[in-house]
Amino acid sequence: MKAVVLYGPRDVKVTHDFPEPPLADNAVKVAVSYCGLCGTDFHKYQGKAGSRPVTYPVALGHEASGTVVAIGKDVTDFRIGDRVTVDPNWSCGHCYYCKNGKRHLCENSKGVVKGMAEYICPPQENVYHLPDHLSLRDASLCEPLACCLHGVDLLEMRPGETVCIVGFGAIGNLILQLCRNAGAGKIIVVEPVEEKRSTAMQLGASLFLNPKTDNLKQAIRDAGIPCVDRVIECGGLPITAEIALDVAGRGATVVLFGVGAPDAIVPLKQYEAFQKELVIKTSYINPCTTDRAISLLAEGKINTDAAIGKLISPEDLPSELETGRYSRLGKVVVCIKEE
Ligand SMILES: [Zn+2]
Ligand SMILES: [Zn+2]
Known part of the structure:
Protein backbone atom coordinates (compact mmCIF):
# COMPACT_ATOMS: atom_id res chain seq x y z
CA MET A 1 0.00 0.00 0.00
CA LYS A 2 0.94 3.63 -0.26
CA ALA A 3 2.43 5.12 2.92
CA VAL A 4 4.72 7.87 4.11
CA VAL A 5 7.44 5.86 5.79
CA LEU A 6 10.23 6.87 8.14
CA TYR A 7 13.25 4.63 7.54
CA GLY A 8 15.54 6.41 9.99
CA PRO A 9 16.23 9.93 11.28
CA ARG A 10 15.51 12.46 8.49
CA ASP A 11 14.94 9.61 6.04
CA VAL A 12 11.31 9.72 4.96
CA LYS A 13 9.82 8.53 1.66
CA VAL A 14 6.48 8.08 0.03
CA THR A 15 6.37 4.43 -0.96
CA HIS A 16 3.78 2.35 -2.82
CA ASP A 17 4.80 -1.06 -1.56
CA PHE A 18 4.70 -0.76 2.22
CA PRO A 19 3.13 -3.94 3.63
CA GLU A 20 -0.50 -3.61 4.70
CA PRO A 21 -1.03 -4.21 8.42
CA PRO A 22 -2.57 -7.64 9.12
CA LEU A 23 -6.27 -7.69 10.03
CA ALA A 24 -6.63 -9.44 13.38
CA ASP A 25 -9.92 -11.09 14.34
CA ASN A 26 -10.85 -8.20 16.65
CA ALA A 27 -9.56 -5.48 14.33
CA VAL A 28 -11.16 -3.05 11.90
CA LYS A 29 -9.56 -2.23 8.57
CA VAL A 30 -9.90 1.48 7.89
CA ALA A 31 -9.15 3.23 4.62
CA VAL A 32 -7.60 6.46 5.88
CA SER A 33 -8.94 9.72 4.50
CA TYR A 34 -7.15 12.31 6.60
CA CYS A 35 -4.30 12.19 9.06
CA GLY A 36 -3.08 15.14 11.09
CA LEU A 37 0.60 15.90 11.39
CA CYS A 38 1.63 16.01 15.05
CA GLY A 39 4.58 17.65 16.77
CA THR A 40 5.64 14.13 17.72
CA ASP A 41 5.91 13.25 14.00
CA PHE A 42 8.50 16.03 13.74
CA HIS A 43 10.27 14.62 16.79
CA LYS A 44 10.35 11.15 15.20
CA TYR A 45 11.61 12.62 11.93
CA GLN A 46 14.40 14.33 13.85
CA GLY A 47 15.41 11.01 15.45
CA LYS A 48 13.78 11.65 18.83
CA ALA A 49 11.07 9.65 20.60
CA GLY A 50 7.37 10.31 20.00
CA SER A 51 4.93 9.45 22.79
CA ARG A 52 6.98 6.25 22.88
CA PRO A 53 10.36 5.23 21.40
CA VAL A 54 10.45 4.59 17.62
CA THR A 55 11.34 1.44 15.67
CA TYR A 56 12.04 1.74 11.94
CA PRO A 57 10.68 1.48 9.34
CA VAL A 58 7.43 3.03 10.45
CA ALA A 59 4.60 4.86 8.74
CA LEU A 60 4.16 8.26 10.40
CA GLY A 61 0.95 9.76 11.75
CA HIS A 62 -1.59 8.79 14.38
CA GLU A 63 -4.40 11.36 14.03
CA ALA A 64 -6.49 9.50 11.49
CA SER A 65 -10.05 9.41 10.22
CA GLY A 66 -11.49 7.21 7.51
CA THR A 67 -13.96 4.56 6.42
CA VAL A 68 -14.22 0.91 7.43
CA VAL A 69 -13.44 -1.38 4.49
CA ALA A 70 -13.14 -4.77 6.25
CA ILE A 71 -13.70 -6.24 9.71
CA GLY A 72 -12.13 -9.13 11.60
CA LYS A 73 -14.41 -12.08 12.37
CA ASP A 74 -14.87 -11.15 16.05
CA VAL A 75 -15.83 -7.53 15.39
CA THR A 76 -19.34 -6.71 16.54
CA ASP A 77 -19.60 -2.93 16.61
CA PHE A 78 -18.55 -1.90 13.11
CA ARG A 79 -19.68 -2.52 9.55
CA ILE A 80 -18.12 -1.88 6.19
CA GLY A 81 -18.79 1.72 5.21
CA ASP A 82 -18.82 3.13 8.76
CA ARG A 83 -17.07 6.47 9.11
CA VAL A 84 -14.67 6.39 12.03
CA THR A 85 -11.81 7.93 13.92
CA VAL A 86 -9.29 6.02 15.98
CA ASP A 87 -7.64 6.48 19.35
CA PRO A 88 -4.06 5.47 18.53
CA ASN A 89 -3.18 4.46 22.10
CA TRP A 90 -3.93 0.86 22.95
CA SER A 91 -3.77 -0.36 26.56
CA CYS A 92 -3.63 -3.93 27.83
CA GLY A 93 -6.44 -3.92 30.40
CA HIS A 94 -4.59 -6.19 32.84
CA CYS A 95 -1.56 -4.29 34.20
CA TYR A 96 -1.57 -2.40 37.51
CA TYR A 97 -2.39 0.93 35.86
CA CYS A 98 -5.17 -0.41 33.67
CA LYS A 99 -6.74 -2.14 36.64
CA ASN A 100 -6.62 1.09 38.62
CA GLY A 101 -8.34 3.35 36.15
CA LYS A 102 -5.23 4.80 34.52
CA ARG A 103 -5.26 3.08 31.16
CA HIS A 104 -3.24 5.84 29.53
CA LEU A 105 -0.34 4.95 31.86
CA CYS A 106 -0.51 1.27 30.85
CA GLU A 107 2.83 -0.54 31.11
CA ASN A 108 2.14 -2.45 27.90
CA SER A 109 0.67 0.39 25.87
CA LYS A 110 1.37 0.65 22.19
CA GLY A 111 0.44 2.80 19.23
CA VAL A 112 -2.04 1.10 16.91
CA VAL A 113 -2.36 3.77 14.24
CA LYS A 114 0.28 4.51 11.62
CA GLY A 115 -2.04 6.82 9.79
CA MET A 116 0.01 8.31 6.94
CA ALA A 117 -0.93 5.23 4.95
CA GLU A 118 -3.77 3.89 2.85
CA TYR A 119 -4.91 1.43 5.50
CA ILE A 120 -4.73 0.92 9.24
CA CYS A 121 -6.05 -2.07 11.21
CA PRO A 122 -6.63 -0.99 14.82
CA PRO A 123 -8.42 -3.20 17.35
CA GLN A 124 -12.12 -2.35 17.58
CA GLU A 125 -11.81 -1.02 21.13
CA ASN A 126 -9.76 1.85 19.72
CA VAL A 127 -12.23 2.74 16.96
CA TYR A 128 -15.00 5.34 17.33
CA HIS A 129 -18.07 5.99 15.19
CA LEU A 130 -18.50 9.46 13.74
CA PRO A 131 -21.79 11.28 13.25
CA ASP A 132 -22.70 11.65 9.56
CA HIS A 133 -22.46 15.44 9.56
CA LEU A 134 -18.92 15.55 10.96
CA SER A 135 -16.49 15.66 8.04
CA LEU A 136 -13.59 13.25 7.98
CA ARG A 137 -11.29 16.25 7.59
CA ASP A 138 -12.51 17.76 10.86
CA ALA A 139 -12.54 14.33 12.51
CA SER A 140 -8.77 14.14 12.05
CA LEU A 141 -8.69 16.63 14.94
CA CYS A 142 -10.28 14.12 17.34
CA GLU A 143 -7.00 12.75 18.64
CA PRO A 144 -5.21 16.04 19.33
CA LEU A 145 -8.43 17.48 20.74
CA SER A 283 -0.28 15.63 30.86
CA TYR A 284 0.08 12.40 28.91
CA ILE A 285 -2.11 11.42 25.95
CA ASN A 286 -5.88 11.06 26.07
CA PRO A 287 -7.51 8.84 28.68
CA CYS A 288 -11.18 8.29 27.80
CA THR A 289 -11.57 11.71 26.18
CA THR A 290 -12.19 10.72 22.55
CA ASP A 291 -15.99 10.65 22.75
CA ARG A 292 -15.99 14.15 24.23
CA ALA A 293 -13.71 15.34 21.43
CA ILE A 294 -16.06 13.88 18.81
CA SER A 295 -19.02 15.51 20.53
CA LEU A 296 -17.39 18.96 20.61
CA LEU A 297 -16.45 18.72 16.93
CA ALA A 298 -19.87 17.37 15.93
CA GLU A 299 -21.66 20.16 17.82
CA GLY A 300 -19.58 22.83 16.12
CA LYS A 301 -18.00 23.94 19.40
CA ILE A 302 -14.52 24.01 17.88
CA ASN A 303 -13.62 26.33 15.02
CA THR A 304 -11.83 23.77 12.88
CA ASP A 305 -11.00 26.22 10.10
CA ALA A 306 -9.09 28.26 12.64
CA ALA A 307 -7.28 25.16 13.91
CA ILE A 308 -6.36 23.55 10.59
CA GLY A 309 -3.74 25.61 8.84
CA LYS A 310 -3.19 23.62 5.69
CA LEU A 311 -4.21 20.44 3.87
CA ILE A 312 -1.31 18.78 2.07
CA SER A 313 -0.76 15.63 0.03
CA PRO A 314 1.42 12.70 1.17
CA GLU A 315 3.93 13.79 -1.48
CA ASP A 316 4.23 17.18 0.27
CA LEU A 317 4.97 15.61 3.63
CA PRO A 318 8.74 14.99 3.33
CA SER A 319 9.43 18.65 2.60
CA GLU A 320 7.03 19.76 5.32
CA LEU A 321 8.90 17.60 7.84
CA GLU A 322 12.15 19.19 6.78
CA THR A 323 10.99 22.81 6.70
CA GLY A 324 7.92 22.99 8.98
CA ARG A 325 6.75 25.65 6.55
CA TYR A 326 3.00 25.25 7.09
CA SER A 327 3.14 23.76 10.59
CA ARG A 328 4.62 27.01 11.80
CA LEU A 329 1.23 28.63 11.33
CA GLY A 330 -1.30 25.90 12.15
CA LYS A 331 -2.26 22.26 12.09
CA VAL A 332 -1.21 20.46 8.93
CA VAL A 333 -3.53 17.65 7.85
CA VAL A 334 -2.48 15.16 5.19
CA CYS A 335 -5.21 14.15 2.75
CA ILE A 336 -4.64 10.47 2.00
CA LYS A 337 -7.94 10.01 0.14
CA GLU A 338 -10.61 12.68 -0.20
CA GLU A 339 -13.91 11.93 1.48
ZN1 LIG B 1 -0.62 13.78 18.17
ZN1 LIG C 1 -2.16 -2.00 30.94
Whole structure:
Protein backbone atom coordinates (compact mmCIF):
# COMPACT_ATOMS: atom_id res chain seq x y z
CA MET A 1 0.00 0.00 0.00
CA LYS A 2 0.94 3.63 -0.26
CA ALA A 3 2.43 5.12 2.92
CA VAL A 4 4.72 7.87 4.11
CA VAL A 5 7.44 5.86 5.79
CA LEU A 6 10.23 6.87 8.14
CA TYR A 7 13.25 4.63 7.54
CA GLY A 8 15.54 6.41 9.99
CA PRO A 9 16.23 9.93 11.28
CA ARG A 10 15.51 12.46 8.49
CA ASP A 11 14.94 9.61 6.04
CA VAL A 12 11.31 9.72 4.96
CA LYS A 13 9.82 8.53 1.66
CA VAL A 14 6.48 8.08 0.03
CA THR A 15 6.37 4.43 -0.96
CA HIS A 16 3.78 2.35 -2.82
CA ASP A 17 4.80 -1.06 -1.56
CA PHE A 18 4.70 -0.76 2.22
CA PRO A 19 3.13 -3.94 3.63
CA GLU A 20 -0.50 -3.61 4.70
CA PRO A 21 -1.03 -4.21 8.42
CA PRO A 22 -2.57 -7.64 9.12
CA LEU A 23 -6.27 -7.69 10.03
CA ALA A 24 -6.63 -9.44 13.38
CA ASP A 25 -9.92 -11.09 14.34
CA ASN A 26 -10.85 -8.20 16.65
CA ALA A 27 -9.56 -5.48 14.33
CA VAL A 28 -11.16 -3.05 11.90
CA LYS A 29 -9.56 -2.23 8.57
CA VAL A 30 -9.90 1.48 7.89
CA ALA A 31 -9.15 3.23 4.62
CA VAL A 32 -7.60 6.46 5.88
CA SER A 33 -8.94 9.72 4.50
CA TYR A 34 -7.15 12.31 6.60
CA CYS A 35 -4.30 12.19 9.06
CA GLY A 36 -3.08 15.14 11.09
CA LEU A 37 0.60 15.90 11.39
CA CYS A 38 1.63 16.01 15.05
CA GLY A 39 4.58 17.65 16.77
CA THR A 40 5.64 14.13 17.72
CA ASP A 41 5.91 13.25 14.00
CA PHE A 42 8.50 16.03 13.74
CA HIS A 43 10.27 14.62 16.79
CA LYS A 44 10.35 11.15 15.20
CA TYR A 45 11.61 12.62 11.93
CA GLN A 46 14.40 14.33 13.85
CA GLY A 47 15.41 11.01 15.45
CA LYS A 48 13.78 11.65 18.83
CA ALA A 49 11.07 9.65 20.60
CA GLY A 50 7.37 10.31 20.00
CA SER A 51 4.93 9.45 22.79
CA ARG A 52 6.98 6.25 22.88
CA PRO A 53 10.36 5.23 21.40
CA VAL A 54 10.45 4.59 17.62
CA THR A 55 11.34 1.44 15.67
CA TYR A 56 12.04 1.74 11.94
CA PRO A 57 10.68 1.48 9.34
CA VAL A 58 7.43 3.03 10.45
CA ALA A 59 4.60 4.86 8.74
CA LEU A 60 4.16 8.26 10.40
CA GLY A 61 0.95 9.76 11.75
CA HIS A 62 -1.59 8.79 14.38
CA GLU A 63 -4.40 11.36 14.03
CA ALA A 64 -6.49 9.50 11.49
CA SER A 65 -10.05 9.41 10.22
CA GLY A 66 -11.49 7.21 7.51
CA THR A 67 -13.96 4.56 6.42
CA VAL A 68 -14.22 0.91 7.43
CA VAL A 69 -13.44 -1.38 4.49
CA ALA A 70 -13.14 -4.77 6.25
CA ILE A 71 -13.70 -6.24 9.71
CA GLY A 72 -12.13 -9.13 11.60
CA LYS A 73 -14.41 -12.08 12.37
CA ASP A 74 -14.87 -11.15 16.05
CA VAL A 75 -15.83 -7.53 15.39
CA THR A 76 -19.34 -6.71 16.54
CA ASP A 77 -19.60 -2.93 16.61
CA PHE A 78 -18.55 -1.90 13.11
CA ARG A 79 -19.68 -2.52 9.55
CA ILE A 80 -18.12 -1.88 6.19
CA GLY A 81 -18.79 1.72 5.21
CA ASP A 82 -18.82 3.13 8.76
CA ARG A 83 -17.07 6.47 9.11
CA VAL A 84 -14.67 6.39 12.03
CA THR A 85 -11.81 7.93 13.92
CA VAL A 86 -9.29 6.02 15.98
CA ASP A 87 -7.64 6.48 19.35
CA PRO A 88 -4.06 5.47 18.53
CA ASN A 89 -3.18 4.46 22.10
CA TRP A 90 -3.93 0.86 22.95
CA SER A 91 -3.77 -0.36 26.56
CA CYS A 92 -3.63 -3.93 27.83
CA GLY A 93 -6.44 -3.92 30.40
CA HIS A 94 -4.59 -6.19 32.84
CA CYS A 95 -1.56 -4.29 34.20
CA TYR A 96 -1.57 -2.40 37.51
CA TYR A 97 -2.39 0.93 35.86
CA CYS A 98 -5.17 -0.41 33.67
CA LYS A 99 -6.74 -2.14 36.64
CA ASN A 100 -6.62 1.09 38.62
CA GLY A 101 -8.34 3.35 36.15
CA LYS A 102 -5.23 4.80 34.52
CA ARG A 103 -5.26 3.08 31.16
CA HIS A 104 -3.24 5.84 29.53
CA LEU A 105 -0.34 4.95 31.86
CA CYS A 106 -0.51 1.27 30.85
CA GLU A 107 2.83 -0.54 31.11
CA ASN A 108 2.14 -2.45 27.90
CA SER A 109 0.67 0.39 25.87
CA LYS A 110 1.37 0.65 22.19
CA GLY A 111 0.44 2.80 19.23
CA VAL A 112 -2.04 1.10 16.91
CA VAL A 113 -2.36 3.77 14.24
CA LYS A 114 0.28 4.51 11.62
CA GLY A 115 -2.04 6.82 9.79
CA MET A 116 0.01 8.31 6.94
CA ALA A 117 -0.93 5.23 4.95
CA GLU A 118 -3.77 3.89 2.85
CA TYR A 119 -4.91 1.43 5.50
CA ILE A 120 -4.73 0.92 9.24
CA CYS A 121 -6.05 -2.07 11.21
CA PRO A 122 -6.63 -0.99 14.82
CA PRO A 123 -8.42 -3.20 17.35
CA GLN A 124 -12.12 -2.35 17.58
CA GLU A 125 -11.81 -1.02 21.13
CA ASN A 126 -9.76 1.85 19.72
CA VAL A 127 -12.23 2.74 16.96
CA TYR A 128 -15.00 5.34 17.33
CA HIS A 129 -18.07 5.99 15.19
CA LEU A 130 -18.50 9.46 13.74
CA PRO A 131 -21.79 11.28 13.25
CA ASP A 132 -22.70 11.65 9.56
CA HIS A 133 -22.46 15.44 9.56
CA LEU A 134 -18.92 15.55 10.96
CA SER A 135 -16.49 15.66 8.04
CA LEU A 136 -13.59 13.25 7.98
CA ARG A 137 -11.29 16.25 7.59
CA ASP A 138 -12.51 17.76 10.86
CA ALA A 139 -12.54 14.33 12.51
CA SER A 140 -8.77 14.14 12.05
CA LEU A 141 -8.69 16.63 14.94
CA CYS A 142 -10.28 14.12 17.34
CA GLU A 143 -7.00 12.75 18.64
CA PRO A 144 -5.21 16.04 19.33
CA LEU A 145 -8.43 17.48 20.74
CA ALA A 146 -8.82 14.44 23.01
CA CYS A 147 -5.27 15.03 24.31
CA CYS A 148 -6.07 18.72 24.84
CA LEU A 149 -9.21 17.78 26.78
CA HIS A 150 -7.09 15.77 29.19
CA GLY A 151 -4.72 18.72 29.62
CA VAL A 152 -7.61 21.09 30.29
CA ASP A 153 -9.15 18.56 32.71
CA LEU A 154 -5.88 18.58 34.64
CA LEU A 155 -5.89 22.39 34.66
CA GLU A 156 -9.03 22.25 36.88
CA MET A 157 -9.97 25.73 35.80
CA ARG A 158 -13.02 27.31 37.34
CA PRO A 159 -15.23 29.62 35.24
CA GLY A 160 -13.99 33.18 35.36
CA GLU A 161 -10.40 32.37 36.22
CA THR A 162 -7.45 33.73 34.26
CA VAL A 163 -5.64 31.22 32.07
CA CYS A 164 -2.32 31.67 30.34
CA ILE A 165 -1.49 29.51 27.31
CA VAL A 166 2.22 29.43 26.52
CA GLY A 167 2.76 28.49 22.87
CA PHE A 168 0.07 28.94 20.24
CA GLY A 169 0.60 26.14 17.76
CA ALA A 170 -2.17 23.72 16.82
CA ILE A 171 -2.38 22.49 20.41
CA GLY A 172 -2.44 25.97 21.92
CA ASN A 173 -5.18 26.85 19.44
CA LEU A 174 -7.39 23.92 20.52
CA ILE A 175 -6.67 24.54 24.19
CA LEU A 176 -7.64 28.19 23.84
CA GLN A 177 -10.97 27.12 22.36
CA LEU A 178 -11.55 24.58 25.15
CA CYS A 179 -10.71 27.12 27.87
CA ARG A 180 -13.00 29.69 26.28
CA ASN A 181 -15.78 27.08 26.05
CA ALA A 182 -15.18 26.15 29.69
CA GLY A 183 -15.76 29.73 30.82
CA ALA A 184 -12.27 31.11 31.32
CA GLY A 185 -12.32 34.75 32.37
CA LYS A 186 -9.22 36.30 30.86
CA ILE A 187 -7.12 34.24 28.44
CA ILE A 188 -3.52 35.26 27.90
CA VAL A 189 -1.63 33.79 24.93
CA VAL A 190 2.17 33.90 24.94
CA GLU A 191 3.56 33.27 21.46
CA PRO A 192 6.52 34.68 19.50
CA VAL A 193 5.00 34.32 16.00
CA GLU A 194 3.18 37.63 15.45
CA GLU A 195 1.10 36.28 12.54
CA LYS A 196 -0.87 34.23 15.07
CA ARG A 197 -2.06 37.26 17.03
CA SER A 198 -5.26 37.87 15.04
CA THR A 199 -6.36 34.21 15.19
CA ALA A 200 -5.78 34.09 18.94
CA MET A 201 -7.77 37.28 19.49
CA GLN A 202 -10.59 36.08 17.19
CA LEU A 203 -10.82 32.83 19.13
CA GLY A 204 -11.24 34.67 22.42
CA ALA A 205 -7.84 35.60 23.79
CA SER A 206 -7.87 38.75 25.93
CA LEU A 207 -4.17 39.42 25.66
CA PHE A 208 -1.51 38.26 23.18
CA LEU A 209 2.04 38.68 24.41
CA ASN A 210 5.26 38.18 22.51
CA PRO A 211 7.95 36.78 24.80
CA LYS A 212 10.63 38.28 22.55
CA THR A 213 9.44 41.85 22.94
CA ASP A 214 7.11 42.00 25.95
CA ASN A 215 8.01 41.97 29.61
CA LEU A 216 5.41 39.31 30.35
CA LYS A 217 4.71 39.82 34.03
CA GLN A 218 4.69 43.59 33.67
CA ALA A 219 2.35 43.42 30.67
CA ILE A 220 -0.02 41.16 32.61
CA ARG A 221 -0.02 43.59 35.53
CA ASP A 222 -0.51 46.53 33.17
CA ALA A 223 -3.58 44.77 31.74
CA GLY A 224 -5.08 44.84 35.23
CA ILE A 225 -4.80 41.10 35.77
CA PRO A 226 -3.91 40.50 39.43
CA CYS A 227 -3.12 36.80 39.19
CA VAL A 228 -2.67 34.13 36.53
CA ASP A 229 -4.64 31.28 38.09
CA ARG A 230 -3.92 28.54 35.56
CA VAL A 231 -1.10 28.11 33.09
CA ILE A 232 -0.83 25.52 30.36
CA GLU A 233 2.47 25.12 28.57
CA CYS A 234 2.11 24.01 24.94
CA GLY A 235 5.58 24.50 23.52
CA GLY A 236 7.47 21.47 24.83
CA LEU A 237 10.66 23.48 25.31
CA PRO A 238 12.60 24.30 28.48
CA ILE A 239 12.05 28.00 27.75
CA THR A 240 8.28 27.63 27.39
CA ALA A 241 8.15 25.65 30.63
CA GLU A 242 10.25 28.34 32.31
CA ILE A 243 7.87 31.04 31.07
CA ALA A 244 4.89 29.02 32.31
CA LEU A 245 6.35 28.70 35.80
CA ASP A 246 7.37 32.35 35.80
CA VAL A 247 4.00 33.87 34.85
CA ALA A 248 2.05 31.57 37.17
CA GLY A 249 0.48 33.51 40.03
CA ARG A 250 0.34 32.50 43.69
CA GLY A 251 -1.54 29.26 44.18
CA ALA A 252 -1.60 28.63 40.43
CA THR A 253 -1.82 25.27 38.70
CA VAL A 254 0.69 24.80 35.89
CA VAL A 255 0.20 21.99 33.38
CA LEU A 256 3.24 21.11 31.27
CA PHE A 257 1.48 19.80 28.18
CA GLY A 258 4.08 20.12 25.40
CA VAL A 259 6.21 17.08 24.58
CA GLY A 260 9.77 17.88 25.57
CA ALA A 261 12.92 16.32 24.18
CA PRO A 262 13.86 13.19 26.18
CA ASP A 263 17.06 14.76 27.49
CA ALA A 264 15.79 18.30 28.04
CA ILE A 265 15.93 19.66 31.58
CA VAL A 266 13.68 22.45 32.82
CA PRO A 267 15.18 24.77 35.44
CA LEU A 268 12.85 25.30 38.39
CA LYS A 269 13.24 28.27 40.71
CA GLN A 270 12.58 26.18 43.77
CA TYR A 271 12.23 29.06 46.23
CA GLU A 272 9.85 30.98 43.98
CA ALA A 273 7.77 27.85 43.40
CA PHE A 274 7.71 27.32 47.18
CA GLN A 275 6.52 30.85 47.84
CA LYS A 276 3.86 30.66 45.16
CA GLU A 277 2.72 27.21 46.31
CA LEU A 278 2.44 26.03 42.74
CA VAL A 279 0.70 22.87 41.64
CA ILE A 280 2.76 21.51 38.73
CA LYS A 281 1.34 18.72 36.60
CA THR A 282 2.22 16.97 33.37
CA SER A 283 -0.28 15.63 30.86
CA TYR A 284 0.08 12.40 28.91
CA ILE A 285 -2.11 11.42 25.95
CA ASN A 286 -5.88 11.06 26.07
CA PRO A 287 -7.51 8.84 28.68
CA CYS A 288 -11.18 8.29 27.80
CA THR A 289 -11.57 11.71 26.18
CA THR A 290 -12.19 10.72 22.55
CA ASP A 291 -15.99 10.65 22.75
CA ARG A 292 -15.99 14.15 24.23
CA ALA A 293 -13.71 15.34 21.43
CA ILE A 294 -16.06 13.88 18.81
CA SER A 295 -19.02 15.51 20.53
CA LEU A 296 -17.39 18.96 20.61
CA LEU A 297 -16.45 18.72 16.93
CA ALA A 298 -19.87 17.37 15.93
CA GLU A 299 -21.66 20.16 17.82
CA GLY A 300 -19.58 22.83 16.12
CA LYS A 301 -18.00 23.94 19.40
CA ILE A 302 -14.52 24.01 17.88
CA ASN A 303 -13.62 26.33 15.02
CA THR A 304 -11.83 23.77 12.88
CA ASP A 305 -11.00 26.22 10.10
CA ALA A 306 -9.09 28.26 12.64
CA ALA A 307 -7.28 25.16 13.91
CA ILE A 308 -6.36 23.55 10.59
CA GLY A 309 -3.74 25.61 8.84
CA LYS A 310 -3.19 23.62 5.69
CA LEU A 311 -4.21 20.44 3.87
CA ILE A 312 -1.31 18.78 2.07
CA SER A 313 -0.76 15.63 0.03
CA PRO A 314 1.42 12.70 1.17
CA GLU A 315 3.93 13.79 -1.48
CA ASP A 316 4.23 17.18 0.27
CA LEU A 317 4.97 15.61 3.63
CA PRO A 318 8.74 14.99 3.33
CA SER A 319 9.43 18.65 2.60
CA GLU A 320 7.03 19.76 5.32
CA LEU A 321 8.90 17.60 7.84
CA GLU A 322 12.15 19.19 6.78
CA THR A 323 10.99 22.81 6.70
CA GLY A 324 7.92 22.99 8.98
CA ARG A 325 6.75 25.65 6.55
CA TYR A 326 3.00 25.25 7.09
CA SER A 327 3.14 23.76 10.59
CA ARG A 328 4.62 27.01 11.80
CA LEU A 329 1.23 28.63 11.33
CA GLY A 330 -1.30 25.90 12.15
CA LYS A 331 -2.26 22.26 12.09
CA VAL A 332 -1.21 20.46 8.93
CA VAL A 333 -3.53 17.65 7.85
CA VAL A 334 -2.48 15.16 5.19
CA CYS A 335 -5.21 14.15 2.75
CA ILE A 336 -4.64 10.47 2.00
CA LYS A 337 -7.94 10.01 0.14
CA GLU A 338 -10.61 12.68 -0.20
CA GLU A 339 -13.91 11.93 1.48
ZN1 LIG B 1 -0.62 13.78 18.17
ZN1 LIG C 1 -2.16 -2.00 30.94
